[in-house]
Amino acid sequence: xxxxxxxxxxxxxxxxxxxxxxxxxxxxxxxxxxxxxxxxxxxxxxxxxxxxxxxxxxxxxxxxxxxxxxxxxxxxxxxxxxxxxxxxxxxxxxxxxxxxxxxxxxxxxxxxxxxxxxxxxxxxxxxxxxxxxxxxxxxxxxxxxxxxxxxxxxxxxxxxxxxxxxxxxxxxxxxxxxxxxxxxxxxxxxxxxxxxxxxxxxxxxxxxxxxxxxxxxxxxxxxxxxxxxxxxxxxxxxxxxxxxxxxxxxxxxxxxxxxxxxxxxxxxxxxxxxxxxxxxxxxxxxxxxxxxxxxxxxxxxxxxxxxxxxxxxxxxxxxxxxxxxxxxxxxxxxxxxxxxxxxxxxxxxxxxxxxxxxxxxxxxxxxxxxxxxxxxxxxxxxx
Ligand code: SF4
Numbered sequence: 001x002x003x004x005x006x007x008x009x010x011x012x013x014x015x016x017x018x019x020x021x022x023x024x025x026x027x028x029x030x031x032x033x034x035x036x037x038x039x040x041x042x043x044x045x046x047x048x049x050x051x052x053x054x055x056x057x058x059x060x061x062x063x064x065x066x067x068x069x070x071x072x073x074x075x076x077x078x079x080x081x082x083x084x085x086x087x088x089x090x091x092x093x094x095x096x097x098x099x100x101x102x103x104x105x106x107x108x109x110x111x112x113x114x115x116x117x118x119x120x121x122x123x124x125x126x127x128x129x130x131x132x133x134x135x136x137x138x139x140x141x142x143x144x145x146x147x148x149x150x151x152x153x154x155x156x157x158x159x160x161x162x163x164x165x166x167x168x169x170x171x172x173x174x175x176x177x178x179x180x181x182x183x184x185x186x187x188x189x190x191x192x193x194x195x196x197x198x199x200x201x202x203x204x205x206x207x208x209x210x211x212x213x214x215x216x217x218x219x220x221x222x223x224x225x226x227x228x229x230x231x232x233x234x235x236x237x238x239x240x241x242x243x244x245x246x247x248x249x250x251x252x253x254x255x256x257x258x259x260x261x262x263x264x265x266x267x268x269x270x271x272x273x274x275x276x277x278x279x280x281x282x283x284x285x286x287x288x289x290x291x292x293x294x295x296x297x298x299x300x301x302x303x304x305x306x307x308x309x310x311x312x313x314x315x316x317x318x319x320x321x322x323x324x325x326x327x328x329x330x331x332x333x334x335x336x337x338x339x340x341x342x343x344x345x346x347x348x349x350x351x352x353x354x355x356x357x358x359x360x361x362x363x364x365x366x367x368x369x370x371x372x373x374x375x376x377x378x379x380x381x382x383x
Contacts, residue, residue, distance in 0.1 A: 013154045017162075019158040020159070020161035022158075026381050029159060032302060033304075035262060035263075035301070039240040040212045042238055043092070044086060045238055046239060046240055047259060047262055048235070051232070052101065052107045053100070053101065053102070054078050054106035054107075055102030055106075060104060063112075072256075076259065093238060107229075110256050113256060114225060114226035117226070117252075117253075118131070118132040119132075122252070122253075123249065124139070124249050125284065126248075139172045140188060141170050144194075145169075145227045146168065146192070147167065147168060147169075147192050148183045150164070150167065150205075150206060153165040156215065157333075159212075160265070160304075164212075165206075166199070166216055167183060167219065168217070168218040169183045169187070169190065171184035171188070171218055172222065173246055173248065175344075176280075176353060177353075178343065180218070181343060185344075200232070203237075206239075207239040213239065213242040216241070216245075222246075222253065225257060245267070251291070251292075263302040263304070265303075266305055268289060268293065268306065271319065271324075272285075273285050273286050275316055290324060290328070294328055300331060304335055307321050312355040313356070314364060314368065319371060322375055325375075326376070333379065334382070338360055338365040341359050342357050
């Protein structure tokens with residue numbers, strides 16, 4: 001299979017998804033997604049653009065890795081001050097383009113740290129510690145990224161449509177019901193090999209075609225974060241960056257990424273580690289995902305959390321997931337997803353997975369909605 005490019009001509013998406021326009025009439029949506037809305041409408045520069053304007057006095061390539069991390073911490077403080085000022089006082093794109101562009105920047109520091117991380121990879125919580133130039137870890141990826149498809153997606157949540165979606169091959173999870181199993185598990189290397197420059201070209205193309213955001217998804221984007229962050233060096237159009245992920249990254253990866261992402265679209269699948277291990281083959285799921293989500297929620301960044309309701313998993317997963325969000329992330333919008341269908345290993349071997357070997361019943365999704373209502377969660381606008 002080669003790369004597939006699908007375009008939504010002109011304004012056709014407005015006919016298919018009128019809710020993508022009406023959703024912005026909701027005060028709650030505008031308030032919760034305010035930063036994203038501003039960048040989407042070119043009323044503020046995206047975070048990756050700001051990161052390019054924070055100067056690093058030294059060429060990051062000349063520093064030892066511990067020095068690089070120190071420099072990153074120092075520049076992070078400067079970046080936060082800048083971001084806070086832009087959020088409070090505004091900065092038009094014209095004003096942004098008048099700012100000096102330093103020879104070395106905060107973004108370059110991140111790129112260099114990520115480049116080195118691949119020599120003993122700990123981008124995600126598998127912490128394989130392999131040198132990805134010569135070996136592969138659980139995600140099976142070397143340095144290269146594989147883009148299987150990119151297009152203007154009209155099936156995402158209303159505030160995101162049309163979404164400039166880039167699908168990366170391969171994944172660090174092994175979900176037995178994966179609906180993208182062809183690119184995540186069976187044929188992860190069938191797309192085009194894409195380095196930073198190719199990714200930047202794709203991102204620019206999608207924005208110029210009318211994308212409201214660049215949606216990094218897979219598979220899973222985290223094993224590709226080094227190429228994605230490096231692509232921002234070559235990207236010169238303003239566009240919100242969206243991270244559509246299982247969120248199984250290490251704290252250091254999250255620290256590097258969180259200064260660059262304008263809106264988060266994480267999955268929160270399971271309410272416990274037993275279900276995560278049995279159905280996605282990952283350990284410490286709950287601890288890792290809640291740790292990362294807590295960090296994003298505390299930052300106040302725009303976030304839409306996705307929860308796919310599984311049949312027979314209300315008590316063990318849906319209920320604790322919604323309750324955790326209610327207690328820890330009141331600024332989130334929640335997409336409670338009802339489209340589960342048995343796919344991949346579950347459809348091949350339903351007797352092994354009897355609990356999820358059927359579609360969801362109406363009473364099960366209603367139970368999820370009722371619980372979300374009881375908790376006062378904002379889900380209707382994006383579910
Ligand atoms: S990205 Fe994760 S799964 Fe892939 S090699 Fe690195 S630590 Fe392992």
